[in-house]
Amino acid sequence: xxxxxxxxxxxxxxxxxxxxxxxxxxxxxxxxxxxxxxxxxxxxxxxxxxxxxxxxxxxxxxxxxxxxxxxxxxxxxxxxxxxxxxxxxxxxxxxxxxxxxxxxxxxxxxxxxxxxxxxxxxxxxxxxxxxxxxxxxxxxxxxxxxxxxxxxxxxxxxxxxxxxxxxxxxxxxxxxxxxxxxxxxxxxxxxxxxxxxxxxxxxxxxxxxx
Amino acid sequence: xxxxxxxxxxxxxxxxxxxxxxxxxxxxxxxxxxxxxxxxxxxxxxxxxxxxxxxxxxxxxxxxxxxxxxxxxxxxxxxxxxxxxxxxxxxxxxxxxxxxxxxxxxxxxxxxxxxxxxxxxxxxxxxxxxxxxxxxxxxxxxxxxxxxxxxxxxxxxxxxxxxxxxxxxxxxxxxxxxxxxxxxxxxxxxxxxxxxxxxxxxxxxxxxxxxxxxxxxxxxxxxxxxxxxxxxxxxxxxxxxxxxxxxxxxxxxxxxxxxxxxxxxxxxxxxxxxxxxxxxxxxxxxxxxxxxxxx
Numbered sequence: 459x460x461x462x463x464x465x466x467x468x469x470x471x472x473x474x475x476x477x478x479x480x481x482x483x484x485x486x487x488x489x490x491x492x493x494x495x496x497x498x499x500x501x502x503x504x505x506x507x508x509x510x511x512x513x514x515x516x517x518x519x520x521x522x523x524x525x526x527x528x529x530x531x532x533x534x535x536x537x538x539x540x541x542x543x544x545x546x547x548x549x550x551x552x553x554x555x556x557x558x559x560x561x562x563x564x565x566x567x568x569x570x571x572x573x574x575x576x577x578x579x580x581x582x583x584x585x586x587x588x589x590x591x592x593x594x595x596x597x598x599x600x601x602x603x604x605x606x607x608x609x610x611x612x613x614x615x616x617x618x619x620x621x622x623x624x625x626x627x628x629x630x631x632x633x634x635x636x637x638x639x640x641x642x643x644x645x646x647x648x649x650x651x652x653x654x655x656x657x658x659x660x661x662x663x664x665x666x667x668x
Numbered sequence: 669x670x671x672x673x674x675x676x677x678x679x680x681x682x683x684x685x686x687x688x689x690x691x692x693x694x695x696x697x698x699x700x701x702x703x704x705x706x707x708x709x710x711x712x713x714x715x716x717x718x719x720x721x722x723x724x725x726x727x728x729x730x731x732x733x734x735x736x737x738x739x740x741x742x743x744x745x746x747x748x749x750x751x752x753x754x755x756x757x758x759x760x761x762x763x764x765x766x767x768x769x770x771x772x773x774x775x776x777x778x779x780x781x782x783x784x785x786x787x788x789x790x791x792x793x794x795x796x797x798x799x800x801x802x803x804x805x806x807x808x809x810x811x812x813x814x815x816x817x818x819x820x821x822x823x824x825x826x827x828x829x830x831x832x833x834x835x836x837x838x839x840x841x842x843x844x845x846x847x848x849x850x851x852x853x854x855x856x857x858x859x860x861x862x863x864x865x866x867x868x869x870x871x872x873x874x875x876x877x878x879x880x881x882x883x884x885x886x887x888x889x890x891x892x893x894x895x896x897x898x899x900x901x902x903x904x905x906x907x908x909x910x911x912x913x914x915x916x917x918x919x920x921x922x923x924x925x926x927x928x929x930x931x932x933x934x935x936x937x938x939x940x941x942x943x944x945x946x947x948x949x950x951x952x953x954x955x956x957x958x959x960x961x962x963x
Binding site: 565583584 | 717718810820894961
């Protein structure tokens with residue numbers, strides 16, 4: 459038996475008190491899913507502070523401009539490593555009206571596969587975010603539902619409506635509506651224009667949102 | 669687990685060196701799919717198409733915030749990517765490689781002896797299990813049905829498809845030839861539980877694999893490979909992955925004297941961090957996408 463020059467032990471994963479998410483679903487789906495479908499430089503010089511560092515207060519002027527984007531809370535100052543940001547305190551109304559849907563709960567609200575000839579592939583299912591990608595030829599569109607009751611105040615005074623819900627664009631490629639005071643529902647695309655994105659937002663089945 | 673911010677992980681990835689050279693040499697398998705993006709702003713632009721600096725800044729800050737929350741799984745995914753590339757390596761092999769003319773030389777590894785075939789096949793199989801584990805850590809289990817999940821898992825692009833191509837080339841086809849998938853399945857079937865329990869890669873991955881016992885987890889790894897064999901074998905044949913051709917292409921950039929193919933595969937595996945490199949790029953892209961969806 460030949461020897462192997464192993465470098466040694468396995469890195470030790472830090473113990474956390476977090477719950478392993480969706481482990482039961484993972485158990486069931488891992489095997490079944492694959493079965494069904496698959497068979498077919500750093501030198502010694504001191505670096506400039508990064509514009510992305512939550513500790514860095516000297517961001518580019520454009521980053522602190524009064525764009526829609528900057529109205530969102532930013533990551534807090536930390537010591538020397540990433541720490542979870544404080545969760546924005548939801549309003550009393552949001553606490554009363556919104557319950558975190560959990561994984562799998564938001565999928566049924568998405569437009570069906572083959573809507574307008576677009577193929578749907580679900581991309582994300584976290585407890586507060588579900589995401590699906592729709593493609594037809596070179597056109598690609600991402601639809602997403604983010605559970606975020608903290609946005610209620612931001613959308614409360616918005617007069618523009620899509621499908622009866624307050625509408626605001628974000629950046630040049632993303633369109634948002636705020637649904638049932640709990641969900642940020644969005645359509646984003648580098649190929650599909652804003653008018654068409656608004657139309658897509660109207661295709662969600664909002665009654666399926668818990 | 670890394671204590672670095674997301675942007676730091678990405679921006680510390682090399683723009684050149686052995687790993688990037690080998691990935692570029694294998695890029696022909698998935699032409700146009702992978703770009704070596706190591707700049708956070710560039711990754712935000714590529715993922716979202718946004719150009720306004722205030723918007724880009726907001727997306728970046730949100731992504732850093734999301735990654736910083738350990739309960740979201742992203743940090744664990746990066747840990748798995750790093751772990752896979754860190755076990756069973758000659759420490760610092762990449763740093764010790766010599767650049768001779770246009771080639772990387774590994775003369776210092778001349779006395780290296782690779783693992784036995786079966787152990788090498790099991791390691792390759794475990795890397796595929798790691799791919800599934802990281803997918804679930806980053807994305808959850810998308811969709812409502814088994815078919816939804818499998819479609820999502822298979823919808824690889826960009827860094828994901830480059831990593832799978834590199835895995836198939838370096839860990840599978842170069843050492844084992846066109847029947848690499850069969851050899852891996854055979855390896856997992858044959859391995860004893862005690863031997864698997866002592867496997868460094870398995871030890872790192874074990875906590876992320878469903879199953880109550882080592883035997884359960886061994887069966888899971890085997891079942892996943894068996895179920896995937898059609899897709900993976902088709903990938904190998906449709907992309908024209910062949911031992912000698914791959915060897916010739918890699919040798920264009922990397923000077924490996926030995927003709928033993930298991931040796932060549934093991935050297936490439938040890939001297940590169942392709943799994944971690946593309947894994948950090950995958951994680952960054954997905955966290956940015958999730959940040960964008962949140963804004």
